Amino acid sequence: xxxxxxxxxxxxxxxxxxxxxxxxxxxxxxxxxxxxxxxxxxxxxxxxxxxxxxxxxxxxxxxxxxxxxxxxxxxxxxxxxxxxxxxxxxxxxxxxxxxxxxxxxxxxxxxxxxxxxxxxxxxxxxxxxxxxxxxxxxxxxxxxxxxxxxxxxxxxxxxxxxxxxxxxxxxxxxxxxxxxxxxxx
Numbered sequence: 517x518x519x520x521x522x523x524x525x526x527x528x529x530x531x532x533x534x535x536x537x538x539x540x541x542x543x544x545x546x547x548x549x550x551x552x553x554x555x556x557x558x559x560x561x562x563x564x565x566x567x568x569x570x571x572x573x574x575x576x577x578x579x580x581x582x583x584x585x586x587x588x589x590x591x592x593x594x595x596x597x598x599x600x601x602x603x604x605x606x607x608x609x610x611x612x613x614x615x616x617x618x619x620x621x622x623x624x625x626x627x628x629x630x631x632x633x634x635x636x637x638x639x640x641x642x643x644x645x646x647x648x649x650x651x652x653x654x655x656x657x658x659x660x661x662x663x664x665x666x667x668x669x670x671x672x673x674x675x676x677x678x679x680x681x682x683x684x685x686x687x688x689x690x691x692x693x694x695x696x697x698x699x700x701x
Contacts, residue, residue: 517658517663517664518655518658518664518668518672518675521651521654521655521658521672521676522651522672522675522676522679524651524654525647525648525650525651525654525676525679526679528647528650529644529647529648529679529680529683530683532640532643532644532647532683533640533683533686533687533690535640535643536636536637536639536640536687536690537690538554539636540633540636540690540691540694541554542554542555543629543632543633543636543694543698545621545629545697545698545700547578547579547618547697548575548577548578548579548580548581548616548618549575550573550574550575550581552581552603552605553567553568553573553581553583553598553601553603554566554567554568555601556597556598556601557597558570558571558590558593558594558597559593559596559597560590560593567583567594567597570585570586570587570590570594571583571584571585571586571590571594571614572584572586578618579617579618580615580616580617580618581605581615581616581618582613582614582615582616583598583607583613583614583615583616584612584613584614585612585613585614588612591609591612591614594607594614595607595609595614598614598616604619604625605617605618605619606619621698626698626699629698630695630698630699633691633694633695633698634691634695636691637687637688637690637691640687641684641687644680644683644684644687645680647680648676648677648679648680651676651679652672652673652676655669655672655673655676656669
């Protein structure tokens with residue numbers, strides 16, 4: 517009973533960390549990275565389709581992304597989707613490819629991005645704490661139903677707090693790394 521509650525709590529916390537990782541990957545830094553475009557959906561024959569399913573995306577150098585669609589007629593839709601995503605990128609169409617020069621970030625924009633990183637991190641920590649609360653509720657319910665003893669309840673609460681602390685540390689490390697990446701000139 518206890519191990520199942522621990523396992524479930526830890527799995528949920530791991531998923532919260534993965535979600536935070538995806539959100540942080542979408543924050544643009546001064547370097548070209550294909551993950552910036554992960555959230556973009558292109559109108560492909562009337563269906564919103566992830567960009568990576570209609571084109572290949574590459575970063576040939578640190579200041580440029582290249583999008584090469586499988587079909588030439590999708591290029592205008594790709595350009596429109598990138599502009600609509602408001603990433604601060606200006607797509608340039610050249611024949612069968614779309615070039616995305618990555619402009620240097622100014623100081624003010626970097627500070628705004630750091631604030632965004634902190635907001636995402638704080639949201640991640642709130643998720644972790646909510647999952648901790650749910651895990652402890654499960655323990656209390658199990659104790660009330662006499663499935664575990666009062667001592668096991670207290671040990672379980674401590675164990676769930678230890679799991680929580682470990683995940684909070686991981687979030688702090690992710691935030692620190694992303695902030696350093698954003699502030700790097």
